[in-house]
Amino acid sequence: MSGLVTVGVDGSEQSLDAVAWAAREAEYRDAGLRVVNAVSDPPAVAWDPVLARAATDRLREDAEQLLADAEARARSVAPEIDVSGVVLPGDPLTVLEEQSRSSQLVVVGSKGLGGFKSLLLGSTAIGLAAHGRCPVLVVREPTEPSGPILLGVDGSPAGAAAVRFAMEAAAARGARVVALHAWTNWNAPMPPPHDPDEPYSNPPGSLAAAEERLLTEALAGIRERYPDVKVEHRTVHGPTRPALIEASRSARLTVVGSRGRGGFGGLLLGSVSQAVLHHASSPVAVVRG
Structure with a gap:
């Protein structure tokens, strides 16, 4: 590097x-x-x-x-x-x-x-x-020295750089990673219909399952490069900002991308990264895609 x-x-x-x-x-x-x-x-x-x-x-x-x-x-x-x-x-x-x-x-x-x-x-x-x-x-605040690296994951291509940063930080410190993905019914893309002839034919729970797959897929390739880093997958049904801010209370470092999948192309910093910068209880790394 x-x-x-x-x-x-x-x-x-x-x-x-x-x-x-x-x-x-x-x-x-x-x-x-x-x-x-x-x-x-x-x-x-x-x-x-x-x-x-x-x-x-x-x-x-x-x-x-x-x-x-x-x-x-x-x-x-x-x-x-x-x-x-x-x-x-x-x-x-x-x-x-x-x-x-x-x-x-x-x-x-x-x-x-x-x-x-x-x-x-x-x-x-x-x-x-x-x-x-x-x-x-x-x-920011004094950090929890034994806490995990908290990683905000949204599955966007730009967020891949934040994933790499968090895994490298965890490997260097001998820390674990808490990979948190928060979603709501309003910001999660609808998965393809179970029956093409019935656009609303997805069974109950399919949206949650799709978001869990998103988190797994976002981490799949990078985990092979850091086999010694323990990663906890945490999928939260709720708004992203309060979920990350609450989880940062026990983290030694919080890592987020500069903009997520819901951001407007002209914005340099997304609402989630801004909120975490202002309110997290740990140091915050903002990683550009």
Whole structure:
């Protein structure tokens, strides 16, 4: 797997938690870790060049110290990994989106220094999950270290990338996978009729059976590549968002695709992935198809 693991830092406690998580990810993946801090021009540049230069120098000094602290945190978690740090000009979302083009994973905290306490998720995390060019992992609440990897499965071609990500994560951690597929009578496609001459001739329970087959088929090929990973199939008759959010309470990591089979083609992030990002009780990985 090529590319670095990239983590964005801003000095907040959430971003340092993200550094620790990213360091472990780099260790699992036998990859280097790049710590990135984005620095925008200070407001003083618009009205006083002297103050602007002094403010810029101070921002640069603070950023270098922030990187040193973050690199020390990463090495305390995973001493053997290669850690580098860089300060880049620009706003965090733009900088990290650009970094995602050459990364195998980008990790961020749920909220940074600029976040309002009443918000559940920061704008950088939301924007990066929608626009990142690689999987994006948002570190939220303290995780359950012995819990499973929770995988949201919808059977869409785009969701296959999330399945691979979850299986790789479970194999690296020695964890099991809970593959959850939730469906309702409104979002499940009707199976072919039992009798072609009678379009409503399916016996009772055929829709549920079709959804269980969907889950099995979505996992069939990938399970052969990870024979040591235990996978629990969990089919839930009910809305997807509350089912995943509830199941995340006991998970160490929740993995979802960026959009599912019910999404509109023009949307970058689906309603399920957005809801899980905002409300899950574990870190969340959003994987683009």
